[in-house]
Amino acid sequence: MKKTIHVSLFLAAVVCLSGLAHSAPVSKGIHVGNAGAFTGDAAAPCNEIFNSAQIAVDEWNARGGIQGVKIEHVMGDDAMDPAQGVNVAHKFVADDLMYGVVGPPMSHIAQATLKIYGSADLVTITTAASKPELTEQGYKHFFRVNARNDAHGWNSALFIKNYLKAKRVAVLNEKVAYCENMSKETLAGLEKLGITDIMQETIVGGAKDYSPVLTKVKAFKPDVLFFIATTAPDQAIGVRQAKELGIDAVFFGTEGARDKKDFIEASEGAAQGAYVYHFAPDIYSIPEAADYVRKYENQYGVLSGFGPPAYEAMNILLSAIDKAAQDGDISRKEVLQYVSQTHGYQGILGFPITFDPKGDLAGGATYFFQVEGQDFKPITVMTGQ
Amino acid sequence: MNEPSRSISLPHANPLTGRPANRLLVFAVVAAVLAIAPLSMPNNYWLRIYSMTGIWVMLALGLNVVAGFAGLLDLAYVAFFGIGAYIFALLSSSQFDLHLPFVLVLPMAAFITMGIGIGLGATSIRLKGDYLAIVTLAFAQIFKLLLLNLDTPINITGGVNGIFGFDPINIFGLRIVSPVAYAYLIWLCALTVTGGSFRLKRSRIGRGWEAIREDELAAEAMGVNTTWMKLMAFAGGACIAGAAGALFASFQDSVFPNNFDFPQLVIVYCMVILGGLGNITGVILGAVILSILPEFLREYGAYRMMSYGLILIVLMALRPQGLMGEFGFRRKTQKRPDKDETGRLRASTDLYYDGQAPAATKRYVKGARIMLELQNITQDFGGLKAVDNLSLTLYEKEILSIIGPNGAGKTTLFNLISGIYPPTSGSIYFEGADITGLKPHQIVRAGIARTFQNLRLFSQMSVLDNAKVGQFCRTQAGPLAVLFHLPRHQKEEAQTEEIAKEALGLFGARLTGYRFAQQAVFLSYANRRRIEIARAMATDAKVLLLDEPSAGMNPQETAEITEFIRRLRDAFGYTLLLIEHKLNVVRTISDRVIALDSGVKIAEGRYEEVAGSEQVIEAYLGRKKGR
Amino acid sequence: MELYWQQLPQQLVNGLTLGGVYALIAIGYTMVYGILGMLNFAHGEVYMIGGFTGWWVLHLLTRNNEILMNAALVIALMLIIAMGVSGLVGIMAERLAYRPLRNAPRMNLLLSALGVSIFLQNLILTYQGAKVRTFHIASLIPESFRVFHIGSTVFSFMRTLVIAVTFLLMALLTILIKKTKVGKAMRATAQDIEAAAFMGVDVDRIVVLVFLIGSALGGAAGTLVGLLFTQVDYYVGFQAGLKGFTAAVLGGIGSIYGAMLGGILLGLTESLAVTFLPAAYKDVVAFVILITVLIVRPWGLVGERIPEKV
Known part of the structure; x- marks a missing residue:
């Protein structure tokens, strides 16, 4: 038994290492994930998050994607159950073409999945998880566009x-x-x-x-x-x-x-x-947001407060992937690096977005x-x- | 005993009970699959699904003990899972700065949870069916609310934020951290639970549970201590759930109230039902399917849940017994002994006489010792006196018949003697000892067994298992003896099998051979009556109470059963008390007859005396004429 | 302590309204249980669908925040159509999911009901979305009419209406069951479904009728709650179902009066528990009472104790 475990540890290490170091040519495809509770109690805000991120993805794809490659937006439903959230995380991590994830929006699921995304260097940008401890545990991959x-x-x-x-x-x-x-x-x-x-x-x-x-x-x-x-x-x-x-x-x-x-x-x-x-000025009073608001309301109905940050987060993520893809192939490490360098990003929220070293929004007002x-x-x- | 039945080997319902060679093969295949699987998973995601499947298998098997074997609708099951997980979380983290080793915490989680399971069981055990479901559901809700709210005034459960960051598992120096190591640990536990489930199912405990599931009252009346057995089922389920909880907590490295909510309960139930209640291989299959299937549907949100609902409805309508139902892996087709060489069916009565043992050498006759004595028994159902101040004496090796019109209180009398109703007043003595107010299973233990007027067999159990339940009260093996296969338990099992086959063997080929493995529900009415008698005999009773043994039988079968009842006394020395409507049966075999009307004894004596009594003719025969 | 007593009259009003709603939901559970001996888990979803239907009717009859006809007529239409749609859903569930299983073990029926519940909930999620729908009731009742005071206790028009309609529906149901031939057939079927069939009662029809009435009452409750608390979404069925079901059991499942009593008691228990304890524990109190009642009187407060037949 002990021996098998040693062997398996070795194999696991090999699997992990190959997972960590991998980079793939852009042409193989680009996946971005969206983790959240799309069924159950909190389906309403979570679906707004997904739909807003979808608008961002659609806009990128309409512009020709990244280097001509269309971006695929993958839903990972955790139904508010942390155990399922962990499954989603593993699923996204195992997808070689997955370069970043928007979510998870719930603090407890974000907590349960920190280690998994973290050890795979897969960027997650949450739009709602606001528990302070999340960014105090030393993980480099975790960012939030909402204040703590x-x-x-x-x-x-x-x-x-x-x-x-x-x-x-x-x-x-x-x-x-x-x-x-x-x-x-x-x-x-x-x-x-x-x-x-x-x-x-x-x-x-x-x-x-x-x-x-x-x-x-x-x-x-x-x-x-x-x-x-x-x-x-x-x-x-x-x-x-x-x-x-x-x-x-x-x-x-x-x-x-x-x-x-x-x-x-x-x-x-x-x-x-x-x-x-x-955490943001009024979305309806921001000229940059008018286009997004119109698109959202035409397609999905009325907007509450959960959508705009998700649109923003997806754009930040895709910008980073775009930069990482300049040299023809993308790795998660590169994406992570570019997201963490986000500085003074002018989007639709009405204030510039800068991530501090912990991954929090700098100067949260x-x-x-x-x-x-x-x-x-x-x-x-x-x-x- | 008739030899032919012995030579026919029994078909087996599961792979672990096959002949040694087959059994070894199954073990080898399972071991090989479990050894290779974790190493051949394509990535960590599937490895995790694989490990989670192991946890779900454990959970489903635990629920199978409570809901599948014992038929208890326990909706607090997932709360036990949560209790195990939180016990691990509290004892193995910085929450209270307790860092106990895993080898200690795992059994603690299992046993503390079991204790709570017994506690919940003890308070709700006398509730039946749906009410039990409701109380346990309420308990589960309370548990969840406590998890959510016990973070103030002192922080115990961490409230909505849960508890996370546990000590890594360290089993005597072997550290379990990598996903592969977890996969091995979890499936080792799942395998242990599977083995335990098989052993329990095939033991007296498993039969006791199934008897309760099929008919609780009949189980009690056949000597199964139902209260104790139900508690044991609760304890068993909670114990497995607790252990699974601890493993799960460590595997997820965090626990939250949402982990142990209604949706998880629904999923475990679906697994058990999908596989087929009580069917171990089926339940494992159900758990595997329902852990893997959702992963393919994760991208479809609401459609996923919608299809879940639909699958449930369709499955219940088309295959209510679950995927595996009551089918085992290798049910061999048996040659039917009631067909002759040309394939024609032979009449079962011919078979009966063919299989008759030679006439017994010893002949018993009525003795002078008092076996059973009722003194001034009254049963008052809120003003209606079903039995009124009745006294009765039954002598050793006597055949005493009770007659009377419908509603005379005959069956109530049986219910009083067998302990189903405690009498309102009066006393009952058996072999000189006071047995008034004892529970039915205690009365069976004392030596009185009964049959029921309206057949109460354990329908989904095999003919042989029905009879084996009779031996329940004569055997002692507890869960440990069963799980560790102690010699004492094996000896008891062998003895149980022998006695059950002997009792069934008295009815010849009708209940033996290929019949042993048939479900009781598929047999003819007359045969089911015969099983009831065999089941009562298998309790090693001295006194048999037979409630209308010839009901529903044709004249030939009636003659046969009459002869059989006589033989029970003449050849085997039973003392018999019977209720019978067919007066020619009563006349043929009774030493004495008692006539009841409206709960009062109106005549007693030899058949001719009673039948000639004017009061009896008026109350019983007379009324019949007037109709 | 005075802090507590001054809330008391208001809490009684709160509890009574909530209790009336629980009672309406509980009746649906209890009627089905009385006849088929099954817990219709999907009843909560039927209630939710009633709420959605009521919302749609109101929505379609409103233009620019003004209703198109007399307010009383609108409310009546909402109720009637919601009851009709919910009744239909109930009948369909019976026909498609429960009837094939009438002789199957209890647990299968329970699971099938659970399947119906999951299906309906996610059907609405798919086709109506997860968004909360708001009932715009301002146009139904003029501002000055909305609340009135008796002492320091506040009554709202909607609360009064809900209590009144609840009791009206309960009274109608009582008359139906006690005085009509159909009611007699229903009672007979509840006593013994086989015997009733032998006596010439068309049992299938009675079962359909029971589902119709029970579900229609659930639908009425859905619309009334929509009017009262002004919102409905696809997830309201779960909590409501759990509460209605608790109420039914508390009163004695199978007994219609029990359901009424149980609902009102549950509503009062909750509002009083909030008064004297942290609000987080109000459901704990409700469930502890339920467990205690069941252990002491398993047949509920009003239900009849039926000795087991041997």
Whole structure:
């Protein structure tokens, strides 16, 4: 048994090494992956991510691909199950023509797959996984175009204290990694800022009825209700039911809520005066994004906040592959190198993208908006001070 | 005993029970495949799928113990998988800075999970079928919510962020880090579980479980301690799931609540059902198919799940017994002894007389010792007294018949004696000992066995296994004896087989030879009645309670069974209490007759006395005339 | 402590509305179980399809945020069409997936139902997308009409409507079962499907009818919840199904009154659990109560204890 294991270790090492060192001519084909939960609970935002990345791929292909080779965009559905996420990672890693992956958007799946993508030097650019620890583990292949929870959490705490001047704060968060971590970071920030009258509670995403927990919030009589949920529809229900119950606290939602249709329109007036934060300026106000927005809305319907970063991430990835392909063949190492050199990339998000050495977005700012009429009005920007 | 039946070798339902040469060949092929497979995978992706398949095989086999063998709808199964995984995660990581070695953590995960399984089983064991499913489903939901929420006030489970970064497995210096090493370790475990499953299935434990699955009440009435056996099934399933969980956690190097949710439960169930409940090779096949198939569909998102749903519906409609169903690998076709050389069927009755053993040398007659005594028994069903203050004495080696119109309380009387209902008041003594309120299986152990009016055989089990269940209460082998194939267990098995064949052999070629391996459900009504009697005899009972043994039989068969019942006493010395409607049967064989009406004894004595009693004619025969 | 008591009346209202919805879903489970002894796992999806249908009706009857006809008529149309479509889906599931298995072991039927559930859910995902659909109810009820207060307790028009429609539907169902010939046949079939067939009841027709009614009520619940909480998406069936099913069992599966009672109790339990405990534990409380009830009274709160026949 021991001997077989030695033999097998040797063989595995051979397989791994050949995998690591490989480079292939461009003409053999170019694959890019997209890992996410395209079925199940979180299918809506994930499909928006996939479709947006698809637009980017289609645009490249319409321009003739990379050196005349059409790019193939491969879906890897993990159904929100980490074990399946690991399968997807292995599948992508084993595909010799796979040069980069957009995703995974969920922090827990990103965590489960870090080592696999990492040991194969396969670039992953996530558009939503915001758990701080992900970039603190020394992996070189992991990048994100979204800001980390700790940056947003601290900025939101500053906003609540300095701009909204709140003394009593109620924080409701959905029980998923993103919201849970956002809540923790905000609470830590509030405490640091000396706000101690805090109530914290959890909600179940997609439950459609938050009246019991909101009734509890009402009894607490907060100045601000920070409603941390992933998607806009959940927050539309939150703001609507809060209003219905007569809660007069300021409603403050997350980046997911910056969605005209699913938040402002859907809440039919209840969202007037509510605040949300976002990691980018308003996508509709950015001229560079107009083309993308039009394409998306024509093909797939209304856009929420999850699509633009995915379009951006795919473009960054394809630009890097394009550079790597200049000499006629591509290796993952090259792609990784070019992605990490991304500096001041001007895309559609309204701010230049630069990756810091850890793979995080450099200088992550948080933008705050207020609902006014049928639109979001920019209020202020926080950068940690 | 009739010799011909001995010479016909039994067909076997699985490859591991074949003749030694075949068995070795199967072992060799399996070993070779498992040794070569990890090295011949095209890349790490397929190697991972291969290892995950091993984990799924373990999981499916564990569920097969609970749901397949014992028929318990355990929807908390995937929670046990999670418990094993989290135990590993907590004991082998920096979470609490515990870094116990894997050789210790793996058994701990298995046994702690088993303990929790027993705990859950003990609270819900008396619930039947769907209710058990609901309680276990609720338990699984609670488990998941606890995983999600036990990160505050003190961080135990890591909440939504899970736990990751575990110590590498180190088995006495052998480090398991590479994917190939994991593949070997996982499949070694899967192989162990497979071997254990086969051994369990072919043992008294496996038969006890299957009996419960087929008919829980009949199993209890045939001496199977159903409560204990169900607990054991829960424990077995949980133990395997726990071990699989620990392996999985280490393999994934992280655990999250999403790993142990409803979708995973659905998949394991699909594997077991696809393969065929209780069929080990089938379940393995199901696990392999359902672990590999989705990988080819991963790029199709919702269509993948849609086709899953459709496959499930179509499969259930077309092949409800699963892919393998009850078919084994090598079911040999047997020569049917009821066909003569020209291929014509011979009447089964002729065969019966052909196969008759020579007349027994010893003749038993009614003795003076009291075998069974009922004192003032009353059974009150919420105001309706099915049996009212009834006293009855049964002497050793006596044939006592109970007659009475429908609803007279005859079957209730049997249910009282066999312990299915505890009497509202009164006492029952067997050989001088008080057996009132004992559970049915304890009463069988004491020496009273019964048959049922409306046949309660274990339909999907073979004729021989039906009879073997009778010996359950006379054997002791526990799970360890079975898994390690201890000599004690082998001796018991040999004895069980002999006794079961002997009991069936009394009915000649009707229940022997190729019949041994047939499923009970395929036999004729009369033959199924005969199996019930053989099954009761195989319990080594002293007293047999026969509930309408001749029901559904034609005149010739009735004459035959009457003769047989008489022989049970005359040649074998059984004491018999029977309920019978056919009065010529009663007249022919009874030493004494008791007539019941509305739960009250209205006459007792020799047949002629009872049949002549005015009260009986009025209550029983008279009413019949008036109809 | 005062913090708790002042919420209480409002929490009772919250619990009662939610409970009414649970009860409507639970009735579908319970009716099918009463007749066929099967848990129709797909019932949650039938509810979801009811919600989608209601949304489409409202959507098609709305132009530029104005409804095209009288509000009451729109709501009635939504309900009726949703009930019709859901009923149809239920019948089709019965005909295609369950009827071939009527004499098969329970577990097969359960698995087939699970298959139907997975299929329907992903069918909707494929053809309607994963996006949440919002019910624009502003045009249905004028602003001033939407909420009213009794003391500090807030009632909304929609909540009141949901409770009223729920009780109306339950009353109609009770009359159907107690007073009509069809109801009698249904009760007979529930008692003993074979005996009913021998007595001349067309059992297949009754089973179809039961699926029709149960699914239609599920569809009504879907639309009502859409009106109440203003959203529907392809995934709502799972949670709703689980809750409806819990309610049915809590009350005593097979018993229609049990389903009503169980639903309301479950709704109240959840809202009260949120009041006194961290909200994350509200489902834990609900499930612990379920387990306790089942262990103490396996036949549920209202259900009848049936001794096993030997």
